[in-house]
Amino acid sequence: MALQVIVLGTGLTECILSGLLSVEGKKVLHMDRNDYYGGDSASLNLTQACWFNSARLWGALLTKLAQLYRKFRPDQTPPAELGRDRDYAVDLIPKFIIASGELTKILVHTDVTRYLEFKQIAGSFVYRDGKISKVPSNEMEALKSPLMGLFEKRRAKKFFEFLQGWKDEDPATHQGSWTLAQVSLLSLSDISRLLGINLDKDTMQTVYTKFGLEPGTQDFIGHAMALYLNDE
Missing domain, CATH: 1.10.405.10 (Guanine Nucleotide Dissociation Inhibitor, domain 1)
Structure with missing residues (x-):
């Protein structure tokens, strides 16, 4: 099968682009060098977060996103009492997608959920008068x-x-x-x-x-x- 487009990376932008091309009937090969989806907009578990911190694949990007877990606990690995890796999702780039916004319609249209999983926010909080509500x-x-x-x-x-x-x-x-x-x-x-x-x-x-x-x-x-x- 002859390919028409090769998309590298599974960040949100790349997934939308790949989906749009696929919807238009293009033959697309979508690849990622990481062992997880999401690219630089991924949400990592504790082990992935520590790996991401020590990796040298992304050079300057690591400096910007850097260190995650080790930023707060230098030279340590996640202790057992913190629980399972899969109970954590550490955003490399914190982000919200408005449920009724245009981006949501684009995600549905391009079937991005084949690659990325989205979680509904359980709640939001404000700090006022010394209390969190x-x-x-x-x-x-x-x-x-x-x-x-x-x-x-x-x-x-x-x-x-x-x-x-x-x-x-x-x-x-x-x-x-x-x-x-x-x-x-x-x-x-x-x-x-x-x-x-x-x-x-x-x-x-x-x-x-x-x-x-x-x-x-x-x-x-x-x-x-x-x-x-x-x-x-």
């Missing part, structure tokens, strides 16, 4: 969460319901119920809360203000839920 993932967890007070939870609930119900073509979902004449004597902050939201002009701060959300809740939504790295 779980980010709620369902209504029951939200009710029990210490991250917001009772009244703030009610405001946040209205905010999330607003997001869920938003329709560009339906002004009734834009939270506007007053006219300019009715609010002419109110302050600017009151006006921002009472008038409808214009997503083409209003900042996210304006939306938060309209629902009366506290600064801590704004940070929580932006960073812990939306996963933004900064406030820009």
